[in-house]
Amino acid sequence: MGGWLEERTGLPSALRRWCERPIPGGARWSYSLGAALLALLLVQVTTGIALSLSYSPSADTAHSSVQFIMEEAFLGQFIRSLHYHGTNFTVTFLILTAVRLVIARAYRKPREIQWLVAFALGMLVLATAITGYVLPWDQYGYWGTQVRTSIMGSGPVVGPRLKTFVLGGNELGNLTLTRFYTAHALLLPALFAVLLPVYFRLAARHGVPTPKGGAEPVVPYWPFQAARDNSFALLVLAALFGVALLFPARLGEVADPQVTYPARPEWYFLWLFQTLKYFKGPLEVVGTVVIPHAVAVVVALLPFLDRGESWSGLGRRAVLGILALIVCGWASLSALALWEDLKSGHFAELALWEATPDEGWDVEGCYKQKCAKCHGRDGAGYLDSTPDFTLPEYWKGARSDVRLIKAILKGIPNENIPEDERMPAFEKELTPGQAKAMVVWKLRPFGEASEKE
Amino acid sequence: MERRNFFLSTLSLLSAGTVAAMAAAPAALHALSPLLKRAKNNHDWHDLGPVEDLTADQPLKKTIEVVRKDGWQLRRQDQAVYLIPGAGGPVAVSSICPHLGCPVSYSAESAQFECPCHKSFWGPDGKRTSGPSPRDLDPLPTKVEEGRLYCRWVTYQTGIETPVEA
Numbered sequence: 001m002g003g004w005l006e007e008r009t010g011l012p013s014a015l016r017r018w019c020e021r022p023i024p025g026g027a028r029w030s031y032s033l034g035a036a037l038l039a040l041l042l043v044q045v046t047t048g049i050a051l052s053l054s055y056s057p058s059a060d061t062a063h064s065s066v067q068f069i070m071e072e073a074f075l076g077q078f079i080r081s082l083h084y085h086g087t088n089f090t091v092t093f094l095i096l097t098a099v100r101l102v103i104a105r106a107y108r109k110p111r112e113i114q115w116l117v118a119f120a121l122g123m124l125v126l127a128t129a130i131t132g133y134v135l136p137w138d139q140y141g142y143w144g145t146q147v148r149t150s151i152m153g154s155g156p157v158v159g160p161r162l163k164t165f166v167l168g169g170n171e172l173g174n175l176t177l178t179r180f181y182t183a184h185a186l187l188l189p190a191l192f193a194v195l196l197p198v199y200f201r202l203a204a205r206h207g208v209p210t211p212k213g214g215a216e217p218v219v220p221y222w223p224f225q226a227a228r229d230n231s232f233a234l235l236v237l238a239a240l241f242g243v244a245l246l247f248p249a250r251l252g253e254v255a256d257p258q259v260t261y262p263a264r265p266e267w268y269f270l271w272l273f274q275t276l277k278y279f280k281g282p283l284e285v286v287g288t289v290v291i292p293h294a295v296a297v298v299v300a301l302l303p304f305l306d307r308g309e310s311w312s313g314l315g316r317r318a319v320l321g322i323l324a325l326i327v328c329g330w331a332s333l334s335a336l337a338l339w340e341d342l343k344s345g346h347f348a349e350l351a352l353w354e355a356t357p358d359e360g361w362d363v364e365g366c367y368k369q370k371c372a373k374c375h376g377r378d379g380a381g382y383l384d385s386t387p388d389f390t391l392p393e394y395w396k397g398a399r400s401d402v403r404l405i406k407a408i409l410k411g412i413p414n415e416n417i418p419e420d421e422r423m424p425a426f427e428k429e430l431t432p433g434q435a436k437a438m439v440v441w442k443l444r445p446f447g448e449a450s451e452k453e
Numbered sequence: 454m455e456r457r458n459f460f461l462s463t464l465s466l467l468s469a470g471t472v473a474a475m476a477a478a479p480a481a482l483h484a485l486s487p488l489l490k491r492a493k494n495n496h497d498w499h500d501l502g503p504v505e506d507l508t509a510d511q512p513l514k515k516t517i518e519v520v521r522k523d524g525w526q527l528r529r530q531d532q533a534v535y536l537i538p539g540a541g542g543p544v545a546v547s548s549i550c551p552h553l554g555c556p557v558s559y560s561a562e563s564a565q566f567e568c569p570c571h572k573s574f575w576g577p578d579g580k581r582t583s584g585p586s587p588r589d590l591d592p593l594p595t596k597v598e599e600g601r602l603y604c605r606w607v608t609y610q611t612g613i614e615t616p617v618e619a
Binding site: 039042043045046047049050053054056061064065067068073074075076078079082222223224226227229230231233234237238241 | 471476
């Protein structure tokens with residue numbers, strides 16, 4: 001059997017060579033970061049395929065199809081949680097693997113091309129992550145993509161055209177979703193699938209780089225490194241499954257171009273969000289284009305900075321310096337962004353968006369006691385300035401829960417309305433969860449009841 | 454050394470197998486789930502009008518609007534129903550061909566039902582006369598209430614000799 005397959009494909013001997021390839025310096029757990037990354041990518045592919053079975057990329061159907069996946073499809077909630085948290089796990093292990101490769105000098109001659117291929121694979125992973133956020137068509141993905149593409153549009157020379165190309169027009173809409181979906185699920189994975197074998201081919205050719213401590217002892221990949229790689233990958237997947245079970249991914253309110261959402265980039269791009277604050281006006285392009293691209297170019301060109309044999313030469317020290325600068329810059333800018341958001345009440349604002357209706361609370365009693373005086377028991381309203389909740393037109397178009405939650409908690413300080421008729425703020429009496437319950441279980445049903453009649 | 458190698462090889466194979474299973478299982482079960490769930494026919498009654506208006510000497514075509522849960526949306530779809538004159542009042546039959554599901558129509562000229570796809574023919578009573586259809590046109594449940602005729606829409610499995618709800 002082995003001989004038959006060998007004569008026709010050469011696979012058995014290729015597998016043997018892969019298993020027997022020498023690991024200079026012995027097996028190490030740190031080498032297993034890449035194996036975990038690969039296992040995570042595999043989960044992203046299978047969960048992505050599963051999600052694509054029930055996802056419909058159009059402005060009218062994207063949100064409801066994701067809702068269908070989460071609420072009705074078999075294992076849908078779990079699969080989406082795996083895919084969502086899997087992105088964070090993947091980016092984490094991508095960063096860890098990159099740092100390990102730099103420390104191990106895996107970029108050095110003759111591995112320059114291998115390093116560039118690895119860099120391209122990393123960029124493809126990031127691009128796939130970014131193009132995925134808009135797909136559920138909720139406020140978070142919509143406004144995040146709005147900001148990102150606007151940054152693109154403000155770029156020099158080709159900026160505006162690039163934005164039009166990416167959006168499939170001048171605004172976010174159906175064509176944006178189909179474009180992002182094609183990039184996320186078809187184009188970028190296809191490029192990745194083409195480049196990954198190239199990377200493995202080069203890795204097999206060059207072997208594992210000799211570590212600082214020297215080549216002894218040399219052990220074969222199988223079973224010494226394989227046991228570490230596979231069991232570490234299993235541990236990481238077990239952690240991902242645990243996180244997906246304990247913290248189910250959420251779906252925000254449907255995208256609403258009328259209601260601005262406090263958009264923030266994902267944690268690994270928070271440093272750019274902070275950088276943007278320091279470059280105003282004509283200098284903005286420095287923060288949005290120059291700095292991120294400069295960082296990428298420097299990382300790609302590391303092999304050409306450190307070319308000597310010595311582990312303590314000038315080039316090596318320059319590379320470690322750059323690595324330290326990038327890691328420290330990234331960490332401190334991200335921390336600053338979080339700190340400033342904490343101070344400015346961003347998280348309190350976010351809490352309004354993420355509020356879940358408070359279940360053990362007497363909505364009816366509160367409405368009778370606090371609201372009915374002006375809004376009426378039937379929700380139609382007594383005063384000229386109160387809205388009529390029973391009119392289906394009131395709920396048509398963009399009538400976001402958050403806008404109403406804000407009105408309840410902060411009041412509506414309209415100077416044109418006599419003071420005793422203005423909507424007062426109930427911030428001190430109600431929590432965001434109670435305000436959300438009021439909107440979902442009391443105010444919305446007014447409109448739904450009249451629509452049925 | 455031999456025993457250690459055996460232990461590490463087994464650990465490698467078991468972990469790799471578990472990783473592959475963890476990656477594949479949720480997606481595979483999700484993809485196969487429609488097989489575990491029986492599709493439900495919508496049981497709404499559709500008003501076809503007063504019975505006396507529906508009694509003719511040849512089949513009468515009526516269109517009903519069937520509401521179907523279609524993934525993430527409720528879809529309204531028009532379906533044609535034929536009312537065939539019978540001894541005890543009109544009998545409703547589906548316009549879906551029992552062969553492979555094409556739409557059947559009645560031709561007053563040739564006084565027969567015909568399926569345009571594979572040339573199956575039925576008499577004006579809905580009984581099979583020729584062609585590949587394995588059975589007569591499928592009956593739809595009806596009821597009469599306060600002089601009005603109502604029918605239910607049912608989707609049947611195609612290609613078999615007895616009508617079975619899909």
